[in-house]
Amino acid sequence: MAPVPVAEGIFTWPSDEPQLIGSRCTSCQIVTFPVQASCPRCASTKMEAHLLARRGRLWAWTTQEFPPPSPPYAGPTGDAFVPFGVGYVELGGEVRVETRLTVADPEALTEGMEMELVLVPFRADEDGDEVMTFAFRPAD
Amino acid sequence: MDVAIVGVGLHPFGRFPGVSGIEMGAIAIRRALADAGVEWRDIEFAFGGSYEVDNPDAVVALLGLTGLPFTDVYNGCATAASALTLAADTIRLGDHGLGIAVGMDKHLPGAFSADPRQYACPLWYGELGQFVTTKFFGMKINKYMQDHGISHSTLAKVVAKNLRNGALNENAFRRKPMTEEAILGSPMLNYPLTQYMFCSPDEGAAAVVLCRAEDARRYTDKPIYLRATTVRTRRLGAFEVHSPWLPVEETVGPTVDASRAAFERAGLGPEDVDVVQLQDADAGAEIIHLAENGFCCDGDQEALVADGALEIGGSLPVNTDGGLLANGEPIGASGLRQVHEVVRQLRGQAGDRQVPGNPKVGYTQLYGAPGTAGVSILSR
Numbered sequence: 001m002a003p004v005p006v007a008e009g010i011f012t013w014p015s016d017e018p019q020l021i022g023s024r025c026t027s028c029q030i031v032t033f034p035v036q037a038s039c040p041r042c043a044s045t046k047m048e049a050h051l052l053a054r055r056g057r058l059w060a061w062t063t064q065e066f067p068p069p070s071p072p073y074a075g076p077t078g079d080a081f082v083p084f085g086v087g088y089v090e091l092g093g094e095v096r097v098e099t100r101l102t103v104a105d106p107e108a109l110t111e112g113m114e115m116e117l118v119l120v121p122f123r124a125d126e127d128g129d130e131v132m133t134f135a136f137r138p139a140d
Numbered sequence: 141m142d143v144a145i146v147g148v149g150l151h152p153f154g155r156f157p158g159v160s161g162i163e164m165g166a167i168a169i170r171r172a173l174a175d176a177g178v179e180w181r182d183i184e185f186a187f188g189g190s191y192e193v194d195n196p197d198a199v200v201a202l203l204g205l206t207g208l209p210f211t212d213v214y215n216g217c218a219t220a221a222s223a224l225t226l227a228a229d230t231i232r233l234g235d236h237g238l239g240i241a242v243g244m245d246k247h248l249p250g251a252f253s254a255d256p257r258q259y260a261c262p263l264w265y266g267e268l269g270q271f272v273t274t275k276f277f278g279m280k281i282n283k284y285m286q287d288h289g290i291s292h293s294t295l296a297k298v299v300a301k302n303l304r305n306g307a308l309n310e311n312a313f314r315r316k317p318m319t320e321e322a323i324l325g326s327p328m329l330n331y332p333l334t335q336y337m338f339c340s341p342d343e344g345a346a347a348v349v350l351c352r353a354e355d356a357r358r359y360t361d362k363p364i365y366l367r368a369t370t371v372r373t374r375r376l377g378a379f380e381v382h383s384p385w386l387p388v389e390e391t392v393g394p395t396v397d398a399s400r401a402a403f404e405r406a407g408l409g410p411e412d413v414d415v416v417q418l419q420d421a422d423a424g425a426e427i428i429h430l431a432e433n434g435f436c437c438d439g440d441q442e443a444l445v446a447d448g449a450l451e452i453g454g455s456l457p458v459n460t461d462g463g464l465l466a467n468g469e470p471i472g473a474s475g476l477r478q479v480h481e482v483v484r485q486l487r488g489q490a491g492d493r494q495v496p497g498n499p500k501v502g503y504t505q506l507y508g509a510p511g512t513a514g515v516s517i518l519s520r
C-alpha cells in the first residue's frame with residue numbers, strides 16, 4: 001500500500017518539499033515542463049533539468065465537472081468522480097504549468113491568487129497502491 | 141491566378157443512422173456538381189478531408205472511376221480549410237482548371253478523445269484528465285471574460301442567436317431555439333461554459349466546385365471569388381489547447397496570424413466584410429474569435445451582442461446558418477459548410493436567413509487542436 005507517483009520524473013519523489021521537474025535550454029534559457037529533449041524556441045538539444053518554484057500565481061483557471069473520456073483518463077468515474085479545478089500557475093516568473101487545483105469552487109478561485117504545490121492522491125492502481133499526483137492549492 | 145467557386149453542395153448535418161460518411165460525401169458532391177451544372181467526369185482533380193473516413197477518395201466508387209488525382213487531407217478542425225486551400229492552389233499552379241474540395245465525417249456522440257502522445261503530450265497528462273479540449277475552451281474564455289469584462293449572459297445570448305439562426309436552416313442539426321435562462325441553467329461542464337454552450341461532434345458533408353476565375357461565367361452567372369485562403373499553426377507563446385505548460389512570453393494565436401495574412405492577400409479589411417462565419421465550438425470561441433479576426437476590439441463584444449449587431453439583420457452578421465453550435469462539428473466538413481453558407485449569402489440565395497443589403501464580401505474561420513487556424517475570404 002505504498003504511494004507511487006503518477007509518472008517518473010515529473011516531480012521530486014520521495015521528498016518532504018516536492019518540486020516539479022522542468023528543463024531549461026542552455027542556449028536561450030527558456031524553461032519547459034515537463035522535461036523535454038529539445039527547445040521549442042531555438043531548437044537546441046542542449047536542455048538541462050531544472051527544478052521549479054513551489055509557489056506561484058494563478059494565471060488562468062476553469063473546472064472539470066464531468067469525467068473526461070477514458071482512455072486516456074485513468075481516474076475515478078461514475079459516482080466516484082469528483083469535479084476538480086484546472087489552471088495555469090506561473091512559477092518563478094519563468095514558466096506557466098498546467099495543473100490540477102485542489103479547489104473546484106469558482107467562488108474560491110481568482111486570477112492572480114497565490115498557490116502552492118502539494119502532492120495529492122489521484123487513484124488506486126491495480127496493486128491497490130495509492131497513485132499520487134501534483135496539484136496546487138491556495139496558499140495561506 | 142484568381143480562383144472562383146461555381147458550385148456548392150451540402151449533405152445535412154446531424155445524425156443519420158445507416159448512412160456512411162462516404163455516402164454523405166457523395167451526396168454533397170452530386171449537389172455541388174448540379175449547382176455548378178457540371179458532371180463528375182468534368183472534374184479534373186479533388187481534395188477530400190475527413191477525420192473518421194480513412195480514404196475519402198473512395199467516394200469515386202459511388203460517383204465514377206474516372207482516374208482523377210484525388211488527395212486526402214486531415215488537419216484537425218482546420219481540415220476543410222486545408223482541402224480548400226490545396227484545391228485553390230492547384231488551380232493557381234495552372235495544371236488543372238476545374239476541381240472539387242469535399243469534406244465528410246461521421247462521429248460518435250460525445251467528446252472527442254485521443255492518445256495524448258499523438259499530440260506530443262505526455263501520457264500522464266491524459267491519465268490525469270487534462271487532455272480535454274472543452275477544459276481549454278473554459279479556461280480561455282474564463283480568463284478573457286475577467287480580463288475584458290464579458291458577462292455570462294453574453295455567452296448565453298450567442299448560443300440563443302445561433303440556435304435561432306439554425307431554426308431557419310433546413311440543413312442544421314439543432315433547429316430548436318432555447319432561452320438564455322435554459323442555456324445558463326444547463327449543467328456546468330467547464331466553468332463558465334454549460335452543456336448547451338458547446339457544439340457536438342456529429343455527421344455531415346459539404347463540397348465546393350472551383351475553377352479559374354476567367355472561366356467562371358461558363359458555369360454560373362453568380363461566381364463567387366476566393367480572394368484568400370490561409371492556414372496557420374501556433375507560435376511559441378500563444379495560449380493553445382493541449383499545452384501542459386506555456387512560456388511566460390505571450391503572443392497572439394494562429395487565428396490572428398491566419399486572419400491578418402488573409403486580409404493582406406485579399407487586399408481587404410474587416411470593415412469590408414458583410415457576413416461572417418466563425419468557429420463557435422463553444423459560445424466563448426465566437427466571442428474571442430470576433431476580436432482575433434479583427435472584427436472588434438477586446439471587450440467590445442459585450443455591447444455588440446447586447447445591441448444585436450451579430451444577428452442576421454445586424455451590422456455584423458455572424459454564423460447566419462447557426463454555426464457549429466446549431467450544426468455540430470463533423471470535422472472534415474465543417475469549414476466547407478461555412479463556405480457553402482457564405483456562397484449562398486453572397487449569391488442572395490439564403491432564403492429566410494438572407495442577410496439584407498446584397499452582401500458583397502464574406503469571411504470564414506476555423507480553429508482547432510493543437511493550435512491550427514484556417515481563414516478564407518470570398519467576394520462577389
Ligand SMILES: [Zn+2]
Pocket residue numbers: 025026027028029030039040041042043044
Ligand atoms: Zn532554446
